[in-house]
Amino acid sequence: MTKREIKHIDKDTLKKWIEDESLTEDLSKKADKIRREVYGNKIFLRGLIEVSNICKNDCYYCGIRKSNRNLNRYRLSKEDILSAADFGYELGFRTFVMQGGEDGFFTRDYMVDVLKAMKKRYPEVAITLSLGERSYEDYKAFYDAGADRYLLREESSNPDHYRKLHPYEMKLKNRQECLYNLKKIGYQVGGGFMVDSPYQNTDDLIEDIRFLERLEPDMVGIGPYLVSHDTPFRDFKDGSFTKTLRLVAILRIVFPYALIPATTALGTVNPRGRELGLKAGANVLMPNLSPQTAKKSYNLYDNKLNTGLEAAEAKKDLEKELASFGYRVVDERGDVTDFGNKN
Template sequence: MEVLLSKLYERNGLTKEEIVYFLQHLTPDLKKRLFRLADETRKRHYNESVYFRGLIEFSNFCKQDCMYCGLRRSNLSVDRYRLTEEEILECAAEGYNLGYRSFVLQSGEDFRFTEELMISIVTSMKVRFPDAAITLSIGERSEAFYRALYDAGTDRYLLRHETASRSLYESLHPGMSYDNRMNCLRTLKDIGYQVGAGFMVGLPGQTYEHLAEDLLFLKELHPEMIGIGPFIPHSATPLKDATGGTAQDTLVMIAMARLFVPDALMPATTAMGTLDPTGREKALSAGANVVMPILSPLKVREKYALYENKICTGDEASHCRNCIEMRITASGYKIELGRGDHCSFLSTSE
């Protein structure tokens, strides 16, 4: 096991068989050393910096029917909403006044937000906040759409691959194409976006082999951003009675992903804080280096429920920032409110 940990740290990779063996025989002591090496690796590329992204969840409509998601189209109990362009800009302005220079616009797959409308939103944000980076997280669209939004000034795009296993993917995403998901990610990379991929830990039917495939896929794709969070069951989905993922298992995968893709930007997710009161701080100490405080209007926050009992839905944006800031500082990390680009993009954005 020591040999495998050393290989992972020094060479940033293991074979599928080695990953599975490592996960099967991970002791508490080895886990601590894994987290320490992940933290060291992160500091080598980004020092103690933790980057803020202001999150604007602008629509909870979704055309997809993913088995685990509270926003799935078959969930008729969701109180659906869409923010107007002006409301989105107001959220960004509040975040900008709080010091944020990086915004994430996230929604379900809501095609009411057309290419034309999204170009208008991105263009308006770039005019009003020219020194800020814009990330979209709005699902699968066409190559033409991705290119048009990139040309409009979008800097980054988040599209979790969810699972690199074709069979597991297809069992969880009725009506969706595994190949299209992967093609979207590669198209985004080819266009020039800073791209985010990622997966959930603890999905029903997920094995160590599946997790190994996720890590190997991330190694091959080499995304600029990697989002890893626990599966948390939602009572209005087919997986409502499934056992959820754990914070500890998720921390292990965050640390391993950091060692597989050493220069990635990786969020300490709200889901981690939902499972464990200090989950986000633990994620930072296991290699994460991004936090995403919510800027959405208070009136809609509880309606954007991918999972239940989500934290921070009742906090004002300023309180949310102050709370996370205190947690980060107390953990020994340094807050960065700038664009927070991937290290390979820094020369182009400065």
């Protein structure tokens, strides 16, 4: 594939695919076939560095919301971040993802310094940021300093539903504007949403897909809604694992070119979560390079997977496991198919 192709699926078909449990396996097989046609059996690894669990926002579903007084807060220093990158580079990682809450400590100048230092050490790696909503000027400075990709899940594309998940001061319009700003600057951009978040219905999920069609993202990350007991949504149920698999498959069918992770949330809710996510069309995994103390405290939801094959130290075991499923872990940047390397 040499160009972007987005396959528009009509609403009635999408509704059936999302809701019909019996279609899970068939959709997965269809998506896996498409992914193999575009990317072969390659699985791209991203070394995740969770830089801070301090956040100014108070999203009703999130375990690191600012009102949670039961969380051990932390932030990694520049030296911590670079040390995690050193460790990951030695293991073969060629993409690092710096993810964190919207922590005011990570100013424009601070992040530019970190990015330049990381690129100086490893000019060939791709750097992904996931630090929430920032100004256009911040995004541009980060890009100029070496950031290649940016992940910013919109979580819901229906303004009414978005308001039920977030405090009044947070606006869907602002979030979507950030995504378009990132594209304008030149990032490889990732959006995404939760599956079965509180008050969500099938029409909301279809609107999420429609927004992504308009955005034309390079990456799409989704996962089931998972409960955090330290939030106002503590009494809701976890999202459906099989519905999430169907939506991973749908996203592969709609966006054949995209980079789609089998997320930690999938592995948390089901022991075979990431295996089945890959078989449903995903082609990215994000093992955690964070220090152990950070892994234990970056709890967006309850019972987060942070041991075993989630740990980056187990990369060789992960490679063997994926080989047994017919997939091949590669030590590459893993850019989207038609994206030129700006470096």
